[in-house]
Amino acid sequence: xxxxxxxxxxxxxxxxxxxxxxxxxxxxxxxxxxxxxxxxxxxxxxxxxxxxxxxxxxxxxxxxxxxxxxxxxxxxxxxxxxxxxxxxxxxxxxxxxxxxxxxxxxxxxxxxxxxxxxxxxxxxxxxxxxxxxxxxxxxxxxxxxxxxxxxxxxxxxxxxxxxxxxxxxxxxxxxxxxxxxxxxxxxxxxxxxxxxxxxxxxxxxxxxxxxxxxxxxxxxxxxxxxxxxxxxxxxxxxxxxxxxxxxxxxxxxxxxxxxxxxxxx
Amino acid sequence: xxxxxxxxxxxxxxxxxxxxxxxxxxxxxxxxxxxxxxxxxxxxxxxxxxxxxxxxxxxxxxxxxxxxxxxxxxxxxxxxxxxxxxxxxxxxxxxxxxxxxxxxxxxxxxxxxxxxxxxxxxxxxxxxxxxxxxxxxxxxxxxxxxxxxxxxxxxxxxxxxxxxxxxxxxxxxxxxxxxxxxxxxxxxxxxxxxxxxxxxxxxxxxxxxxxxxxxxxxxxxxxxxxxxxxxxxxxxxxxxxxxxxxxxxxxxxxxxxxxxxxxxxxxxxxxxxxxxxxxxxxxxxxxxxxxxxxxxxxxxxxxxxxxxxxxxxxxxxxxxxxxxxxxxxx
Ligand SMILES: Cc1cc2nc3c(=O)[nH]c(=O)nc-3n(C[C@H](O)[C@H](O)[C@H](O)COP(=O)(O)OP(=O)(O)OC[C@H]3O[C@@H](n4cnc5c(N)ncnc54)[C@H](O)[C@@H]3O)c2cc1C
Ligand SMILES: Nc1ncnc2c1ncn2[C@@H]1O[C@H](COP(=O)(O)O)[C@@H](O)[C@H]1O
Numbered sequence: 285x286x287x288x289x290x291x292x293x294x295x296x297x298x299x300x301x302x303x304x305x306x307x308x309x310x311x312x313x314x315x316x317x318x319x320x321x322x323x324x325x326x327x328x329x330x331x332x333x334x335x336x337x338x339x340x341x342x343x344x345x346x347x348x349x350x351x352x353x354x355x356x357x358x359x360x361x362x363x364x365x366x367x368x369x370x371x372x373x374x375x376x377x378x379x380x381x382x383x384x385x386x387x388x389x390x391x392x393x394x395x396x397x398x399x400x401x402x403x404x405x406x407x408x409x410x411x412x413x414x415x416x417x418x419x420x421x422x423x424x425x426x427x428x429x430x431x432x433x434x435x436x437x438x439x440x441x442x443x444x445x446x447x448x449x450x451x452x453x454x455x456x457x458x459x460x461x462x463x464x465x466x467x468x469x470x471x472x473x474x475x476x477x478x479x480x481x482x483x484x485x486x487x488x489x490x491x492x493x494x495x496x497x498x499x500x501x502x503x504x505x506x507x508x509x510x511x512x513x514x515x516x517x518x519x520x521x522x523x524x525x526x527x528x529x530x531x532x533x534x535x536x537x538x539x540x541x542x543x544x545x546x547x548x549x
Numbered sequence: 550x551x552x553x554x555x556x557x558x559x560x561x562x563x564x565x566x567x568x569x570x571x572x573x574x575x576x577x578x579x580x581x582x583x584x585x586x587x588x589x590x591x592x593x594x595x596x597x598x599x600x601x602x603x604x605x606x607x608x609x610x611x612x613x614x615x616x617x618x619x620x621x622x623x624x625x626x627x628x629x630x631x632x633x634x635x636x637x638x639x640x641x642x643x644x645x646x647x648x649x650x651x652x653x654x655x656x657x658x659x660x661x662x663x664x665x666x667x668x669x670x671x672x673x674x675x676x677x678x679x680x681x682x683x684x685x686x687x688x689x690x691x692x693x694x695x696x697x698x699x700x701x702x703x704x705x706x707x708x709x710x711x712x713x714x715x716x717x718x719x720x721x722x723x724x725x726x727x728x729x730x731x732x733x734x735x736x737x738x739x740x741x742x743x744x745x746x747x748x749x750x751x752x753x754x755x756x757x758x759x760x761x762x763x764x765x766x767x768x769x770x771x772x773x774x775x776x777x778x779x780x781x782x783x784x785x786x787x788x789x790x791x792x793x794x795x796x797x798x799x800x801x802x803x804x805x806x807x808x809x810x811x812x813x814x815x816x817x818x819x820x821x822x823x824x825x826x827x828x829x830x831x832x833x834x835x836x837x838x839x840x841x842x843x844x845x846x847x848x849x850x851x852x853x854x855x856x857x858x859x860x861x862x863x864x865x866x867x868x869x870x871x872x873x874x875x876x877x878x879x
Contacts, residue, residue, distance in 0.1 A: 299692050303828060303850055306694045315691060385658075386667065412829075414690050414697075415809065416670045418658035425662035430740045432625050433655050446744075449624050451651050452812055453804045454749035458624025460741035469810070470793070471803050509667035513685065514698040522840070524855045526847075532861035536869035539841070539859050544877050548818050548839055549761065549785055 287345040287440055289336045290400070291369065292392060292407040292420065293329035295353050295360060298322065299412040306517070313515040315413075325363050328408030330475040332468040333364045335438045336406055337476065343440075346370050348399060352391045354381040358491075365486035366478035372491040373399055379496060379503035387506035389422040394499035396427070399492075403462045404445060409434055409469045417467075424465035432458050436471035550706070551585030553578055554642035555607065556633060558621075558652060559591060562598030566758075567648040569718035572606035574675055574711050575646055576719060578684065581677035583643055589725070590636055592629050592732075594619035604723040611636065612729050617736040621652050625741040630659045632732035637664065639730070642706065644684055646675075649710040657710040666705040673715045673835060683707065692809060693828035713757070714813040714836030749804055754788045756807070761787030762816040762837075764807060766830075767794040768823020768844065768863065775801055778822065781871045784878055790814065792824045807833040822863045826851025843867060 298321050307316040317323075336347045347369040351361060356376055365372055375391050383391070396402060405424075410417035417433075424431035436455060437448040445464050449456045450471040478486070496503065527542060529535035543549045553575045557568035568589065575587045586608040591599050594616045601610050613632050622628030633656065637645065645660070647653030649671045661668035674687035678700055684707045690697045701707040756762065763778045778789045790812070791805040807814055809829040815836030822843045824830060831854055834840060842855040843863050852858050859866050 297691070299829070300827075301694075303694060303853075306691065308695050313697075315695070384667075389662070409810070412692060415688075415692065416658075417654060418661075418668060418670055421655060421658040422662040425659055430625055430627070431655075431659070432741060447624070450803060451746075451748075454747045456624045456746045457744040458741055459744055460625060464741075470797060474797075509702055510669060510699045511702055512697055513700050515690070515695055517694065518696050520853045522854050522856060524842075524852045524858050526852075526858050526860060532859070532865035533869035535859045535861055536843075536866035537873045539843075539857060539866070540870045540873035540877065542857060543818065543841070549874060549877075 287339065287343065288402045289339065289345055289404045289406060290348050290350055290396060290402040291332050291336050291364065293349055293351050293364060294326045294411045295323050295351065295356055296326045296411055296413040298324045308515050308517055310516055313512050323357055323360055325360060326408050326411050328410060328468060328470065331470055331472050332406040332408050333367055333369060334475040335435065335468045335472055337368045339438065339440060348373060350392060350395050352380055352383065352388055354378055362486045363478065365489055366482040367476055368482055373494060374491045375494045375499065377496050379506065383506060384508035384510055385416055385419050385422055386509050388419050389426050390506060391499065391501060392423050393426050394501055395494060398494065398499065401463065404440060405463065405465045407465065407467050409467045420465050420467045429463055429465050430460040431465040432460055433467045434469040435466050436469060438466055550641045550643050552640065552642045553583055553587045553644045553646065554640060555587060555589045556645065556647045556653065557589045557591040558648065558650060559593050559599065564591060564599055564603040566718065567650060567713045570713065570716040571646050571648050571711055572604060573716040573719050576606045578644060578675060578677060583677060585643060588640065590633065592618040592632055601725045601727055602722040604725060605721045606719040607723055607725040609726045609728060612727065613732050615733055615736055617739060620746060623739055623741050623743040626652060626656045626659065627739040627741055628736040630656050630663065631735040631738055633660055634663055635732050635735035636730055645706060645708045647710045649712050653710045657708055661708045664706060666708060667701060668708040669699055670710050671712050672709050673712050675709055675711065689832055693832040712813055714815040749802060751804065754786065756788045756790055756812050756814055759788035759814065760817050761785045762790050762814055763787060763820045763822065764790035764824060765795055765822050766792035766824030769795065772800040777867060781874065784874055792830050809833065821851055822867060824851055825849050826854065
């Protein structure tokens with residue numbers, strides 16, 4: 285029987301947006317979308333898709349992509365399909381615009397209940413918008429499943445999963461019984477590029493859409509537990525002193541002397 | 550419900566420096582009105598090297614010894630999460646603080662969801678909101694492009710993880726009381742197993758502790774230039790770091806990575822070479838005192854946060870810099 289893998293992906297503003305194009309509307313505590321820069325699938329989530337597809341490359345597996353949000357851009361959200369995932373399931377609703385982690389966990393859990401069961405639930409290590417790194421951990425606690433974070437390799441085995449977990453200095457090998465929630469990090473290696481065939485196949489697929497009603501959830505049950513009081517762009521206070529010289533080597537020499545003068549080295 | 554519970558970590562048998570930073574954050578909250586005292590919980594299989602003296606700022610130290618808690622417990626951190634949940638039940642603190650380390654970044658949220666309370670990750674400031682009496686935190690968002698201030702709603706336990714390197718530890722020796730807590734029943738529910746831990750630490754000074762760091766990015770063009778960086782680090786007794794781009798390219802191991810998803814560092818001098826200064830990289834530098842940049846692009850973002858800079862090709866600038874440093878060192 286095919287291994288069933290769910291991958292949670294989030295649509296986020298492009299994190300490579302240059303700082304000069306990044307803007308905040310402080311009166312409503314919101315990020316203003318940068319004009320002309322489309323959103324992307326969160327980078328680490330593509331690493332999670334890659335982890336799922338590597339499992340599918342070597343065995344019998346079915347990959348379902350789950351996303352919660354609003355205003356999905358279909359060209360963007362179909363990327364996992366064009367990489368080789370089988371199905372895309374979207375929970376899209378204006379009420380899902382400003383979800384916090386607790387709300388997101390509730391919606392994802394309901395989606396998994398509806399489209400599961402899954403042997404593995406993969407997610408990115410963190411979403412590059414709010415940088416929280418906790419939705420998958422919450423999902424695991426909420427569903428009563430074990431969780432392992434920061435995978436650089438994911439290997440399902442009979443009734444369990446073996447994960448190489450990246451540490452700041454090295455790695456751990458952890459085994460957990462399945463079903464389990466695993467977050468994937470960039471140490472797994474580059475996510476594959478969609479092939480032309482993949483893009484064609486994805487363009488013919490339609491996502492499955494679930495409303496809050498379908499999921500048996502009400503907007504009231506998704507109120508945030510943390511309230512955002514202020515969102516602002518910090519002032520950069522630093523005034524750089526550019527060291528010049530007769531040529532680049534001379535500037536390097538003068539830089540060393542300047543640092544020495546101030547007793548910094 | 551009262552008091553602040555600080556979740557400590559052990560490094561080389563003693564209370565870790567990052568936990569001393571947490572105690573400073575806790576002390577700030579206590580000074581601003583969170584009553585009930587500060588307890589520091591420390592977990593492990595052998596805590597004989599841990600003493601109250603290592604924990605200035607703590608009113609009490611709670612030792613939780615159990616074989617299941619060795620080296621931070623199993624890889625999913627099941628055991629420590631269960632142990633802290635049990636301790637929470639007996640102490641019901643108002644606030645629980647973790648450091649945003651390998652351990653805290655996972656254990657903090659897991660505990661929060663287990664208790665059904667909110668958590669704020671990776672905070673760089675924490676304060677008491679004078680209007681509500683509840684905790685407010687400041688955290689970088691959107692890769693550090695913006696800062697967000699959050700308040701905790703409701704009246705439940707408030708859990709936060711604090712970015713290492715932003716609070717200065719309290720000086721001096723601690724004199725808190727010491728108690729023990731038995732978590733053996735709680736930790737019996739562990740499900741995942743830690744098969745092995747492979748430590749890949751570069752020799753010499755740890756990046757987190759280094760006073761001088763020279764860091765390389767995509768602009769170095771390959772792995773070889775990192776040898777030049779290492780030479781300079783050796784002369785100055787410092788450490789070598791890297792941007793994610795250099796690590797992802799395989800030029801150096803990911804243990805060199807500095808930034809939002811790498812290490813947080815706090816050197817006196819951070820010399821960046823061929824790094825553009827993306828907000829996610831700068832996120833690791835909130836504790837760096839003097840950022841110095843060598844970059845051939847005068848418009849690079851790094852110059853916005855740097856104190857000193859040279860606009861030029863590192864291949865020309867760096868050898869002259871290193872030679873001068875050598876001369877100065879005599
Ligand atoms: C969620 C998320 C988390 C991230 N976490 C991190 C993190 O923890 N750490 C991190 O570093 N990044 C992180 N990133 C990536 C980050 O956004 C940048 O992509 C990365 O930091 C760029 O690395 P770089 O500066 O080396 O490369 P580039 O941005 O490509 O910059 C290279 C620089 O080198 C200069 N250069 C080129 N040749 C020369 C020369 N001969 N002499 C001098 N200068 C030269 C160029 O002018 C340029 O400024 C993260 C991204 C995301 C989305
Ligand atoms: N709205 C969402 N829809 C689907 N997956 C999500 C959503 N939010 C977070 N996730 C998943 O959880 C991971 C961590 O997100 P976060 O906790 O928000 O940093 C992401 O990388 C995704 O895999």
